[in-house]
Structure formats: C-alpha cells, structure tokens
Amino acid sequence: MFGFDAIELARIQFAFTVSFHIIFPAFSIGLASYLAVLNGLHLWTGKNIYLRLFNYWKTIFAVAFGMGVVSGIVMSYQFGTNWSVFSDKAGPVVGPLMGYEVLSAFFLEAGFLGVMLFGREKVGPRAHFFATLMVAIGTLGSAFWILSVNSWMQTPQGHAINEVGQFVPVDWWAIVFNPSFPYRLVHMVLAAYLTTALVVGAIGGLHLLRDRMDQGARVMFSMAMAMLIVVAPLQIVAGDFHGLNTLEYQPAKIAAMEGHFESHPEGAAPLILFGIPNSETETVDYAVQIPYLSSLILTHDLTSPLPGLKDFPVDERPPVDIVFWSFRVMVALGFAMLGLGLWALVARMRGTMFERKWLHRAAIAMGPTGFVAVLAGWITTEVGRQPWTVYGLLSTNDSVAPVEVAAVASSLVAFIVVYFLLFGAGTFYILRLMNKRLEDRIPLKSIGPIRTAGVTPAPAVDDKFIPAE
Amino acid sequence: MIFDLAFIWAGLIAFAVLAYVILDGFDLGVGILFPFMHGEESKDLAMNAVAPVWDGNETWLVLGGGGLFAVFPLAYAVVMPALYVPIIVMLLALVFRGVAFEFRWRTKRGKFLWDISFTFGSIMAAFAQGIALGALVQGITVEGRAYAGGNWDWLTPFSILTGVALVAGYALMGATWLVMKTDGPVRRVARRMAVWTGAATLALVGLVSLITPFLNPSYLDRWFGFPNVLFTVLVPAAILVAAFVFAKGMRENRDAWPFLATLALFVLSFIGLGISFYPYMVPPSLTIRDVAAPDESLWFLLAGALVLVPMILAYTGYAYWVFRGKVDPAGGYH
Numbered sequence: 001m002f003g004f005d006a007i008e009l010a011r012i013q014f015a016f017t018v019s020f021h022i023i024f025p026a027f028s029i030g031l032a033s034y035l036a037v038l039n040g041l042h043l044w045t046g047k048n049i050y051l052r053l054f055n056y057w058k059t060i061f062a063v064a065f066g067m068g069v070v071s072g073i074v075m076s077y078q079f080g081t082n083w084s085v086f087s088d089k090a091g092p093v094v095g096p097l098m099g100y101e102v103l104s105a106f107f108l109e110a111g112f113l114g115v116m117l118f119g120r121e122k123v124g125p126r127a128h129f130f131a132t133l134m135v136a137i138g139t140l141g142s143a144f145w146i147l148s149v150n151s152w153m154q155t156p157q158g159h160a161i162n163e164v165g166q167f168v169p170v171d172w173w174a175i176v177f178n179p180s181f182p183y184r185l186v187h188m189v190l191a192a193y194l195t196t197a198l199v200v201g202a203i204g205g206l207h208l209l210r211d212r213m214d215q216g217a218r219v220m221f222s223m224a225m226a227m228l229i230v231v232a233p234l235q236i237v238a239g240d241f242h243g244l245n246t247l248e249y250q251p252a253k254i255a256a257m258e259g260h261f262e263s264h265p266e267g268a269a270p271l272i273l274f275g276i277p278n279s280e281t282e283t284v285d286y287a288v289q290i291p292y293l294s295s296l297i298l299t300h301d302l303t304s305p306l307p308g309l310k311d312f313p314v315d316e317r318p319p320v321d322i323v324f325w326s327f328r329v330m331v332a333l334g335f336a337m338l339g340l341g342l343w344a345l346v347a348r349m350r351g352t353m354f355e356r357k358w359l360h361r362a363a364i365a366m367g368p369t370g371f372v373a374v375l376a377g378w379i380t381t382e383v384g385r386q387p388w389t390v391y392g393l394l395s396t397n398d399s400v401a402p403v404e405v406a407a408v409a410s411s412l413v414a415f416i417v418v419y420f421l422l423f424g425a426g427t428f429y430i431l432r433l434m435n436k437r438l439e440d441r442i443p444l445k446s447i448g449p450i451r452t453a454g455v456t457p458a459p460a461v462d463d464k465f466i467p468a469e
Numbered sequence: 470m471i472f473d474l475a476f477i478w479a480g481l482i483a484f485a486v487l488a489y490v491i492l493d494g495f496d497l498g499v500g501i502l503f504p505f506m507h508g509e510e511s512k513d514l515a516m517n518a519v520a521p522v523w524d525g526n527e528t529w530l531v532l533g534g535g536g537l538f539a540v541f542p543l544a545y546a547v548v549m550p551a552l553y554v555p556i557i558v559m560l561l562a563l564v565f566r567g568v569a570f571e572f573r574w575r576t577k578r579g580k581f582l583w584d585i586s587f588t589f590g591s592i593m594a595a596f597a598q599g600i601a602l603g604a605l606v607q608g609i610t611v612e613g614r615a616y617a618g619g620n621w622d623w624l625t626p627f628s629i630l631t632g633v634a635l636v637a638g639y640a641l642m643g644a645t646w647l648v649m650k651t652d653g654p655v656r657r658v659a660r661r662m663a664v665w666t667g668a669a670t671l672a673l674v675g676l677v678s679l680i681t682p683f684l685n686p687s688y689l690d691r692w693f694g695f696p697n698v699l700f701t702v703l704v705p706a707a708i709l710v711a712a713f714v715f716a717k718g719m720r721e722n723r724d725a726w727p728f729l730a731t732l733a734l735f736v737l738s739f740i741g742l743g744i745s746f747y748p749y750m751v752p753p754s755l756t757i758r759d760v761a762a763p764d765e766s767l768w769f770l771l772a773g774a775l776v777l778v779p780m781i782l783a784y785t786g787y788a789y790w791v792f793r794g795k796v797d798p799a800g801g802y803h
Binding site for chain 2: 103
C-alpha cells in the first residue's frame, strides 16, 4: 500500500492504535482517583454536592472507560498479530508482567465497575465507596505493570538469552524495578492527574462563565486548580529526574531530544530552544540557543560531558526531528500548565477565582492540552527508543510478524475508519455530557422551603437536605 | 510429570478460555438476540441484564490472550499471525459492541445505530471466535518458530461451520440468561428463542463432533481407539442428559435450569475439545511443552495467579451476587 512494506505498516498500525488508546487511560486513571475522592468526601462530610459531582463525572468516566477497554483489548492482541517474533522472544519476560496487569488490575477495575456504576442503591454508600476505590486502585495497578513492561523494553536488565534467542528471566526484581521504571511510572501517573485536572478545570470554567454562582462548577474549578498547582511543579521535577535517567541509560535518545549532533566532552552544552534539526548536514538550522543550559539541566553541572548523535552509528540513531519537536511540545505545555495553576492561585488568594473570566477562558483553552502533552511525551520516548524494541538488544525490524502486506494494510485501514467513527462519536457524547450543567444532570426533587417553627418563610434550603435522585 | 508447570498452566489457560466463553458467551448472545426484542423497553431491559457484568466478562478474553502470551509465547506467536483475519475481525467487532453499551444511552436519534452496532458486533465477534476455533482444530502450518501458511488458510467449510455453531451456541446462552434474569415480554421472546437456538446448537455441535475426529488421525484414535472409547462415549451421553434437563426446565418454568443446562453443554463441548487436543497446543505440530516459556516465567506468574485468581473469583462472584435475581426494569444508572 503506497509503497509501504509490512514492517512500516505494522509500525504505523501500532503507533495509531496505541496513540488512540493512551488517551483513555490518561484520562481514566486520573478520573477514577477523582471519583474516589468525591465519593469519599461525600461519605465523610455528608455534603450532597460531592455526590452530585460524583454522578456527573461517573457517566463521563463510564463512556471513556468503555472506549479505553475496547481499544486496550486491541493492543493486547496486536503483539501477536503484528509483532509475533517479538512475542516469541520477549514473551517470557514481558508476558508475565502483562499477566500480572490482567490479574491484579484489569479484573479489579472491571469487576467493581458494575457495582460503582449501577450498585449504589443495592450495596449502600460504604460498599459503593469501596467499589470506587477498587476501580481507582485498579487503574493505578494497570499503570504500574504496563510502565514496568515499557520501562524494561527501554532499559532491559535481569534477563539472559537462551539458545533459541528468547529473553529468559533471571532476576524478576531487577526486571520489574528496572532503572527507568520509577521515573516513568511517576511521570505517567502525574501526567494522568494533570490531564484530568485540566479537563475538570475546563468544564468548571465553562460553567462558571455561564453562571459564576453555579455551585458544582465552583467546586470543580477550585479542586482542579488546586490539583494543578500541586501537580504541575511536581511533574516538572519528575521530568527533570527522568531526563537524568535517560541520559544515563539512553544517551542517543537524549541527544535527539536536545538536538545535539555534536558531543560535548567538556560539558558546556547550550540548550537549543528552537531550530530545525537537519539529519543530512547533521546540524540544527536556525537554532536559538542558551549557552550552558543544556549541560546544567541534564547533568546538573556545567562541565560534565554530554554525548551527541554523532557518537552513535547512523543506523542506531532515533529519527531526530520527531523526537526534537514532540519533546518541545511536551515541555512547553508543562510550563503552560504551571502558569495556569499560578494564575489561579493568585486569583484564589485575592478571592476572585470565580470572577476572573479570562482565567476561566484560559482553563477552557488548556482543557485538552493534557492529552496533547501525554501523546507528545509518549512519542518522545517511543520514537526516541528506535530502532529498537528492546533497547540495544532486539531491533524493531527483527520483531515483526511474518504477515503479508495486504493483511496489515487492510487491517490498518479498518482500524483507522472504525476508530475515527466510533471514538469520534464517543468524544462527541462525552463533550455533550460535559456541556450539561450539573443541575440538569440530576433531577432534584422539589421539597420546598424549610420552615423553622413557622416563623422563617425564607428559602432556607440547605444543600444536604436535597435528595440526589 | 506429576507436577509439571507447563501442564498446570495449560489447565489454567484452558480455565480462563472456558470462563471467557461462558461469561462473555451469554452477553454476546444477548447482543445476537437483540433484534428480536420489540420496543425500547424490552431492548433496555435486555441490555441492562448484562450491562453491569459484561466488562468483567470480557476481561477473561484478555487473560486468555495475555496468559497465552505470558506462558506459551511461541503458541501465541504462531497462532496470532495464522488467525490474523479472524482475530482482527473479532477485535473490531468487540470494539463496535463494547462502545454500544454506553453510547446508546447518550442519544435518541442515533440509538438505532448503536443497536445495530451491538448486534452486528456481537454476531461478528462470535462468528470470528468460532472460525478461529475451527481453524485451530484443523491444524496450523508451522516451520521453525513461525507460522508458515497463508493469509486465508483459516477459511474452510469446517471453520465456517464452527463459526455458525458458536453463534448459535452464544445465542442459546443469551436466550437462557434472559429467561433466568427477566420477566414479561423479554422473557417470552427469550423462551421462544431458547427453543430454536437450543435445537440449532445441538444439531451443529453434533455435526462438528462427527467431523472433528476425521480431520486428524490422532483425534480419531483419541476418540474411538480402545479403551479410550469407553470414556469418551460419556461426553455425548452427558450432553443428552443436559438436553433433557434443558427441556424439563423449560416445560416446568424453572428459569435457571435451561441456563445451567446450556453451561453444561458448553463445558462438555470444551472437554471434548480438550480430548482431541491433548497434548497439543497448536495441532498438529507443537505440544504444550514445545511452546511453554522457561520455568522461571511460569513460576513467577503462577505464584501470583494462585493468590489472585481465587480473589478474582470471589469479587466477581460478589458482583454477580449484588445483581442477583430478575432485573428491575426501573434499574440502571442511565
């Protein structure tokens, strides 16, 4: 198809399906935790607003989770259909980790999801909170195992290679807790929390613009902005540590991210803010640089050596331009998130957080940026790993299944059509749910004003006296 | 040989696949029968009879596939490319029906589209699974450590027959589930469907069983060789008993009996498959031992499975217990 061979098509198919898939976990990991918090707050404070918020986001979660599940099942089988040689060789190491994901996390989410969505009346508030908590823990467990797999593929250790070329586990502790795993896990979970905070903040902002007295919108917006100001700085620090780790274990990737073709044996490497990496001349054209800064960021020292792409054979360098740009997109968005959080913090301290229309508009504009940053981050790390599936040990070209071009091409087309159709519709439904005001979501039973001893006709309706459903 | 990890795992994977077939079987079946439900209320009720549990049910498919990848990576690496087309069709079909569970409640105008997507997805997923099973029974061409056949080897009259048989079988399971879980018009329709799909399933299972032993000499010997035949004959005999229980339950309005009898039919057919297959994982060339991962991998995952599988069964059982009894038409969170 269009002159592509089977391996290129398999790569496109994997990139497409995995990019589509990651959107949903990035959202549902954060949202599941948010739901657990809301459910817990309702249980402990007795305030009805938390239950109403829970019910509001629960529906959105259910739609997103459904899409995450079905696109995830596709991923789990694609290793076999398109990357069967990888499956045979890396299966003994990677397979059990994924097996643990299914056994410890996937079942937990799926098993308690039904109770969380349908069962509040049947099981009571405490068991319902427990079910919500289990769903949240399940999503985090999923992240744990999948990032362990991914990290092992990036920084493999704890294995041997047997006579038929399979990776054989030797030390499971070393495999699971491989060198890049802690950084990757923290970075991804924080990214999921940021993504959710941005979405919740955007929806809060949207409803505040319409009615700044909207109680649900106020709580949403306030919680989301608080989350942002806590998590965004943490994420920047976590990203910095992750960078140090990548420099140690995947120097070629760092060189591509930074756009360093030349090595800097004495340190003092400049930070290339922008420019156009040119693989042919092995230079960065039109580079805007800040002296010394790259060395300072990457080694926390001005004089430590930094390798460049020219230190690596041409066929072992990742595609530099994609990695260079996706990395910049991610970092820029990260700082923009921090900026939004600071803005909201200042407004909060001045007591004007619910009045600042431009703040609400900015929150709406930033709503989808978590997804973009997550995608850019994954592109950076996955394209930066090329040309390897298992870093330094198994090349992507040697991992592909013996499947004919026609089969991969037609399945790729089918995936693209189906995904855009179905997930497009799903996104539309989610946006429509988000567009509804909280009050519209839950039909309130009219109970009229509460009269105290017949002398106060004023509408003294306390929120907690209004039944939710 | 008494305590062999590879064979323990073969048993566990077989259990996961059987659990999948039974659990997702009835919710796929509800999807297959969806067009026969008249009116919005009946459709909503039929869907709510599976909505709280379908997600957990489908997870067993991930365990079956993921488990195969983990403990029999070579089988996974050979079977998946061999069954490329049916697997992709199944995955896409599962996507279609999976999203329908949430989407159809979010729209009025587009509802019929998600009804179609639910039905079409359920039928295609069942058909593709049946075809994959048939193709596996027929055997897969292997050279070295890779699949060596073509894109369309899986497509034969036999695999189409097994595909149709599984669609009928799942529909039967869906019908008997609805008989057990609902009242009123849905139950009436489901009872009628149970009779038709029951007859069709028995006939098709019989036909598949008659053909299977002649596909491969080792199957023939396994089934009809002496003294095996003394034991193997118990399988069709037990199937007849299940059919009797099914008919009696239907006639006497004992609503759980037809579903339990259908479960028994599936378990027995599965045992029948096991009799044919053993000790092969990928007939006719790769045995369970050939495809097993190193013992270090098998141990590592088994340690977790021994703790986690009982826990999974416990909370899955709890989830089913929460939603026990006939479905309340006013229930559901939508």
